[in-house]
Amino acid sequence: MSGRNMTVILAAVLLLFVVSNSVFVVKETERAVMLQFGEVVKPDIQPGLHWKIPFVNNVRKFDGRVLTVDAQAERFFTQEKKALIVDSYAKFKVADTLKYYTATNGEEMRAMTLLSQRINNGLRNQVAVRTIQEVVSGERDMLMESLAVDLNKVALKELGVEVVDVRVKQIDLPPDVSESVYRRMNAEREKEAREHRAQGQELAEGIQAAADREVTVIAANAYRDAELIRGEGDAIATAIYAEAFNSDPEFYSFTRSLRAYQDAFQGSGDIMLLQPDSEFFRYLKDSKGGK
Template structure:
């Protein structure tokens, strides 16, 4: 290979190398800044294909989408000096690329760390002026709204990011306190359950006693009515018998004697000792009864 061809190939490779260093692309999801010897000369490069001066200009790209910083759970003290473990997260996006680059050197992880630190400081201040009840349920939404309002201007000025939202994921008591609270709550629930059982048993006994009393009253009334009906029936039967027997007293006497004979001589070994002229044999001697 001749020296001329070698020089041509070297120049061609150099052009390709310089050209690759002169062209860059900014995506729709990215934000970029153009630097000249480390100084920002274009803080907001629009998406698309761009050119730069190799070895003079440098381009730093940042994610332009909404990012999430998940803070580690931290202990905070309430107004009553009670400890709470608060777990939170925040949504943010890069708004001022120049400020973001100078504050974090363009490092996303560093920006998240600084933002998480400021969120924890804000949470500490917000929790310190509220009671446990207010933090857990009463003013939880207000707490997050106040925290976001306090931090928006600060993080935009210091870090060059827009704070979209701040949310508290979870609020817990410390381990030793939560165990104590759980035991107390368990004891209270058991006490309440015993009270409900006692009230239920008392109510059941009252219902059972009322039912037994009602059964006794109903049975007594039924027995009274039955005896009255039975007495009225017996009286009516006696009246009917009396009227029937009064129509022919001799026939009534005759049927009574026959019934007495039947009941007296039911068994084969029955023995009856009476006088032969006894009234018992009145109709055996004479069917007319002595008339």
């Protein structure tokens, strides 16, 4: 191989090396800054193909997607000076590449550590002005919203990141106070249960008394109506009997005597002492009753 060919090959290799070190690509999921001897000269480089001066410029790329920082669980004190163990996390993304690089040197773990510290500071301030009830359930959503707004301002100003959301994963009582709190909560629930039972018993007694009164009224009205109907029936029966008796008094007297004989002689050992001329034997002596 001639010297000229060798020179051409070396020149081509050198050109390829220079070009490869002069071109860089920023992806859609990335954010980047250009440095010149360690100083940021071009922040917030947009996605696409870009050029740089080899050995003079250096490019630092960061993840531009929404990231998650899992803050370490910390002990915070409420307004009543009660301790709570709060475990939280936050969603964030790089917003100001210059501030982000200056504050964290472009290191994602360092950014997460600094942001985690600020999350705990914000939680400490928010929990300190609320009671346990408000932190756990009453104002939990409001606490998260206030924390996200305040944290976003601080993080954007100091770290160059935008806080998308902040959430509490878990709130626990410290082991040294959980037992006493449980006993107090149990006592409060039992007191509330007793009050509900007493109110229910009072309501039940009122309903039972009203039902008993209604039953008494209904029974009295029914008895009254029954007596009226029975009286009307007896009056009708008496009228029928009277009418039948008046239509044939002799036959009525005869049937009454037969019924009296039947009732008197039912038993085998019955003894009756009567005068022979007693009215009781009137129809036995004469089928016409003595007429």
